[in-house]
Amino acid sequence: xxxxLLYIIFSGVAYGVLLFLMSAGxxxxxxxxxFANLAHAAFAMLGGYVAVTLMNAEGWPFLxxxxxxxxxxxxxxxxxxxLLFRRFYNVSQLYQIMLTVGLVSMSVAAVTYIWGSVNQxxxxxxxxSGSITVGNFDIDVYRLFLILAGGLVVWGLIWGIESTSFGxxxxxxxxxxxxxxxxGINVDRLFMSAFFIGSALAGLGGxxxxxxxxxxxxxxxxxLVYVLIIVTLGGxxxxxxxxxxxxxxxxxxxxxxxxxxxxxxxxxxALTIVVLFWRPHGLFARA
Amino acid sequence: xxAIEIPSPAQAPTTQERAHRVFAFTSxxxxxxxxxxxxxxxxxxxFPTHLVxxxxxxxxxxxxLSFDLLVGYAGIPSLGHAAFFGIxxxxxxxxxxxxxxxxxxxxxxxxxxxxxxxxxxxxxxxRLTGIALIMIxxxxxxxxxxxxxxxxxxxxGDDGLSGINIAPIFGRFPxxxxxxxxxxxxxxxxxxxxxxxxxxxxxxxxLELKGIxxxxxxVPAIGVPLRNRYMVAFTVAxxxxxxxxxxxxxxxxxxxxxxxxxxxxxAALIIVMIGGMGTLIGALVGAAAYMVAQxxxxxxxxxxxxxxxxxxxxLFVLFARGGLIxxxxxxxAWVRAKRNKA
Numbered sequence: 277x278x279x280x281l282l283y284i285i286f287s288g289v290a291y292g293v294l295l296f297l298m299s300a301g302x303x304x305x306x307x308x309x310x311f312a313n314l315a316h317a318a319f320a321m322l323g324g325y326v327a328v329t330l331m332n333a334e335g336w337p338f339l340x341x342x343x344x345x346x347x348x349x350x351x352x353x354x355x356x357x358x359l360l361f362r363r364f365y366n367v368s369q370l371y372q373i374m375l376t377v378g379l380v381s382m383s384v385a386a387v388t389y390i391w392g393s394v395n396q397x398x399x400x401x402x403x404x405s406g407s408i409t410v411g412n413f414d415i416d417v418y419r420l421f422l423i424l425a426g427g428l429v430v431w432g433l434i435w436g437i438e439s440t441s442f443g444x445x446x447x448x449x450x451x452x453x454x455x456x457x458x459x460g461i462n463v464d465r466l467f468m469s470a471f472f473i474g475s476a477l478a479g480l481g482g483x484x485x486x487x488x489x490x491x492x493x494x495x496x497x498x499x500l501v502y503v504l505i506i507v508t509l510g511g512x513x514x515x516x517x518x519x520x521x522x523x524x525x526x527x528x529x530x531x532x533x534x535x536x537x538x539x540x541x542x543x544x545x546a547l548t549i550v551v552l553f554w555r556p557h558g559l560f561a562r563a
Numbered sequence: 564x565x566a567i568e569i570p571s572p573a574q575a576p577t578t579q580e581r582a583h584r585v586f587a588f589t590s591x592x593x594x595x596x597x598x599x600x601x602x603x604x605x606x607x608x609x610f611p612t613h614l615v616x617x618x619x620x621x622x623x624x625x626x627x628l629s630f631d632l633l634v635g636y637a638g639i640p641s642l643g644h645a646a647f648f649g650i651x652x653x654x655x656x657x658x659x660x661x662x663x664x665x666x667x668x669x670x671x672x673x674x675x676x677x678x679x680x681x682x683x684x685x686x687x688x689x690r691l692t693g694i695a696l697i698m699i700x701x702x703x704x705x706x707x708x709x710x711x712x713x714x715x716x717x718x719x720g721d722d723g724l725s726g727i728n729i730a731p732i733f734g735r736f737p738x739x740x741x742x743x744x745x746x747x748x749x750x751x752x753x754x755x756x757x758x759x760x761x762x763x764x765x766x767x768x769x770l771e772l773k774g775i776x777x778x779x780x781x782v783p784a785i786g787v788p789l790r791n792r793y794m795v796a797f798t799v800a801x802x803x804x805x806x807x808x809x810x811x812x813x814x815x816x817x818x819x820x821x822x823x824x825x826x827x828x829x830a831a832l833i834i835v836m837i838g839g840m841g842t843l844i845g846a847l848v849g850a851a852a853y854m855v856a857q858x859x860x861x862x863x864x865x866x867x868x869x870x871x872x873x874x875x876x877x878l879f880v881l882f883a884r885g886g887l888i889x890x891x892x893x894x895x896a897w898v899r900a901k902r903n904k905a
Binding site: 505549 | 634638640642687690691693694695697698699701702703705706709710713825829832833836840866867868869870872873874875876877879880881884
């Protein structure tokens, strides 16, 4: 009983860290520019495919593919931001949705064209597979790695937002973009940096997700809902809020699949609706 | 002492008269509308081998029309509108399976069921904006898809419902193999609902919706209950989408799981964008363009079709936000300006 509970919490936290990495970028950029980027999960998918291709076709070691996946995703997203997204910051949200839904549609088709619609096989290096036994527990090594490595990134991110001058500027711009700009801070460049970092995290999250949830062209739409739920429940632009929402979502999802597998993702949707009834501005939103 | 002249009504119309004139002007039949419906009738005569396609264009048009009410008028972006289409389709299919084979009452019941689902959902939706709103509509869409997928006993899961028997219309006109009855039935139903939608958007209620779309803060300030209007718009749109789904189920005598697909919600988005948002007729014109293109490119793998759909969406939103109807209007205005100059 206790063992099961510990297993669920362990797996849930690992999953939650992963979801947080995929959502953090959107939470910040949404908070900064109110730009509804529905292609954010597609960025994560791109990171996944970059990592898988480097491993399978080029024989790169897994750990080395991670920074490359993050960087490649960030560069690609950065180009999109300069060419397309920036034209849409001051228009109706409807057009933002249309633009990014179009991009998601294109990305799914392009990925199918290049890699096919089958699930991509990955082989983890031996030091990241299998499990170690501590007392009565079998601890999955990859999930442990996710919690430790992901946790490090999360800590770095929250530290960066809370304790650096860059983070202070970002927080200021999230609270009030116009006043921040009038203080002489270049909000456009600030946003570009935030978008770059956020996309890199999405790419990293996508690369790390492959071993846990698989990778196929539906990744971009499957995880979109989760990413949006986290950003909504976390409240605009709040890192800690998004982290809390991601951990909650990860744990509830794992628990739901463990105890009542036939309900599928229903529990997540039901929980989200209940929470939004109770707190329409998010679970962790400031009043 | 008669220095103050009281203007007679003939010179200065009262507010009420002015309002009537505005509504009469905005609700006039535009030539695009006349042209579309004439083309629809003519195409049935000219293309007797494509009746099924014509019926499907009209049904997709009705679905897109309901989406336009939501997006183009009330300004509520939804990524899960297919849920109501699917609810309508499954309601009609299950009714017919259960022995209720009369088609028209089947449509009405499907519309009511979808409308109730929309009403329930609108309680949540009307409280949200931005990302939260998109998330909830997307989530609800996925929810219904998953529900229909796993409830195999009721919905048939992946296989859907097939072999639905529908009684003849008015007990006299049976659904034939060539689709004659189906296409006329569809044409009449869609046209009548088009009139209803037209009436709605050209009423004071429709004006309030447009006001909400243009400025969501100012409209409550002049006394319009925002939540109530959101809820009504959402319910009406859901109900119309449900009728569209029911129509498709009845004329094809099957209900596929794809009626709840995310791709269908996305298709509504692209159709409304192609046709011209907030014009109603744009939804029908866009549906015709979309469905004919899809039919021509039928050999294309559906996955690659999605690529071109996505590209079109991006290009339209970048360069032609008025859609086809907006483009035609601009062209006409240009021609008229030229003629006036000459």
